[in-house]
Structure formats: C-alpha cells, structure tokens
Amino acid sequence: xxxxxxxxxxxxxxxxxxxxxxxxxxxxxxxxxxxxxxxxxxxxxxxxxxxxxxxxxxxxxxxxxxxxxxxxxxxxxxxxxxxxxxxxxxxxxxxxxxxxxxxxxxxxxxxxxxxxxxxxxxxxxxxxxxxxxxxxxxxxxxxxxxxxxxxxxxxxxxxxxxxxxxxxxxxxxxxxxxxxxxxxxxxxxxxxxxxxxxxxxxxxxxxxxxxxxxxxxxxxxxxxxxxxxxxxxxxxxxxxxxxxxxxxxxxxxxxxxxxxxxxxxxxxxxxxxxxx
Numbered sequence: 001x002x003x004x005x006x007x008x009x010x011x012x013x014x015x016x017x018x019x020x021x022x023x024x025x026x027x028x029x030x031x032x033x034x035x036x037x038x039x040x041x042x043x044x045x046x047x048x049x050x051x052x053x054x055x056x057x058x059x060x061x062x063x064x065x066x067x068x069x070x071x072x073x074x075x076x077x078x079x080x081x082x083x084x085x086x087x088x089x090x091x092x093x094x095x096x097x098x099x100x101x102x103x104x105x106x107x108x109x110x111x112x113x114x115x116x117x118x119x120x121x122x123x124x125x126x127x128x129x130x131x132x133x134x135x136x137x138x139x140x141x142x143x144x145x146x147x148x149x150x151x152x153x154x155x156x157x158x159x160x161x162x163x164x165x166x167x168x169x170x171x172x173x174x175x176x177x178x179x180x181x182x183x184x185x186x187x188x189x190x191x192x193x194x195x196x197x198x199x200x201x202x203x204x205x206x207x208x209x210x211x212x213x214x215x216x217x218x219x220x221x222x223x224x225x226x227x228x229x230x231x232x233x234x235x236x237x238x239x240x241x242x243x244x245x246x247x248x249x250x251x252x253x254x255x256x257x258x259x260x261x262x263x264x265x266x267x268x269x270x271x272x273x274x275x276x
Contacts, residue, residue: 097133097145
C-alpha cells in the first residue's frame with residue numbers, strides 16, 4: 001500500500017530525474033532508493049521511469065502518478081495535521097472531585113468510558129465530602145466532580161447521574177447493639193431520626209469504610225449508602241428493615257468546562273458510564 005513517504009520519494013525522484021541526487025536530497029543511500037523504486041513498480045504493476053540520455057524519464061504511467069501525487073500528499077499532510085490538532089484538543093488534565101467511598105464504585109466505569117471516548121484525558125483525583133467538592137468547583141480549585149445531593153448554584157451545571165439509598169446494614173447472625181454512622185453526612189442524620197427502635201449507643205466515624213468494616217466484624221449496625229456497602233462488603237452485609245433515605249449522585253461542573261473538546265468528552269464519559 002502506497003503511503004505518504006512513498007509519494008515523497010517518488011516526487012523527489014521525478015523532480016531530480018537522477019537516482020543519486022534524489023537519494024542525497026532524501027538523506028538515504030542510492031541502493032536504498034533503487035530498491036524502493038523496484039518494489040514500488042512491482043506493487044503498482046507498471047514502470048514509473050525509463051532510462052534516457054538525460055538520465056531518468058517518467059513513463060506515461062509515471063506522469064499520471066505525478067499529476068496526482070502532489071495533491072494526494074498534501075491531502076494526507078492536511079489529514080495528519082487535523083488528527084494532531086484533534087489530539088491536542090483532547091489531551092488535557094482535569095481536577096476531579098469525588099468522595100473516596102463513592103470513588104470505589106464510580107471511578108472504574110468512568111475510566112472505562114474515558115478510555116473509549118478520550119484516552120488522552122487525564123484526571124487528578126481530589127477526595128472529600130460532597131459539599132466541599134461543590135465549594136471547590138465554585139472556587140475553581142476543582143474542575144469537575146461527582147457530588148451527592150448538590151445544592152443548586154448559579155455558577156454550577158448539575159446533571160443527575162443515578163440514585164442511591166442510605167440504609168442500615170449489619171452482618172448476618174449476631175451483632176452488637178450499637179449504631180455506627182458518619183455524623184457529617186446529612187442523610188445519616190435524617191435516617192437516624194427515622195430509626196425509632198434502633199440502639200441508643202452510637203459509634204461515630206468520618207470514614208464509611210471504617211463503618212462498613214465494623215459492621216462486618218459484628219460490632220453494630222452501620223448506616224451506609226447501598227452502593228458503598230456493595231462495593232466494600234459484597235453480600236456480607238444485609239439491610240435491616242425498610243428504612244432508607246434516597247441520595248442523588250450528580251455530575252457537577254462550571255459552564256466553562258464545555259468550551260473545549262476534552263471537557264465535552266469528559267462530561268460525556270461521566271454521563272454515559274455504567275454505574276450498575
């Protein structure tokens with residue numbers, strides 16, 4: 001198959017009509033150029049040059065190729081420049097905010113989708129409570145984030161991705177009569193008020209991972225988002241009763257993120273990821 005380099009060598013040889021001079025211009029040896037010409041003519045099934053008194057002369061077929069080679073090569077160069085330009089537009093790094101517990105199940109599908117849509121996009125991860133992530137996006141310390149129950153703001157674009165439930169979980173069998181929760185999560189506080197017949201003893205932790213592992217060790221009933229419980233414990237933890245509070249997990253970003261192709265691809269990847 002003829003490529004851009006073949007056209008370059010052919011045009012140089014057609015311009016010089018001399019094997020040695022053309023080889024010097026191309027920065028290759030004369031035998032290498034001669035070998036290339038034989039292969040080129042064999043692949044095309046037609047001679048491109050004939051030997052004449054003044055050196056090499058184009059055949060009729062060679063003249064036809066020359067008339068098409070220059071625009072063909074220019075079109076190829078234009079194409080490669082366009083591809084390179086697209087690569088530059090899609091080559092970017094974004095600061096991505098996400099709660100560490102949510103990241104356990106949400107980041108893998110986001111990365112899988114990014115690999116398909118924009119493999120040159122890179123993410124610098126920043127973890128923290130959802131309210132802090134939203135504040136960091138507003139203040140431009142973070143570019144984009146996955147935020148749980150975001151508060152509407154004039155400077156933010158908010159797109160709901162999926163819903164989750166915060167529920168009480170415990171290990172099957174015997175467990176301690178205490179409630180394990182994250183006091184800084186509003187959903188835990190709201191759910192706690194609904195739990196009229198649950199134990200009064202509380203274990204407070206700012207880590208959902210710690211809460212889940214304490215529950216798996218039989219140390220009590222943990223208030224956990226369903227997807228986090230599934231990611232950390234699989235089927236080892238089971239819901240207690242029908243108590244639940246619904247969470248909305250949303251993609252949050254500033255409108256300026258949509259001004260670049262890379263930003264648009266990142267938005268598309270997060271929105272189209274399969275969160276299960």
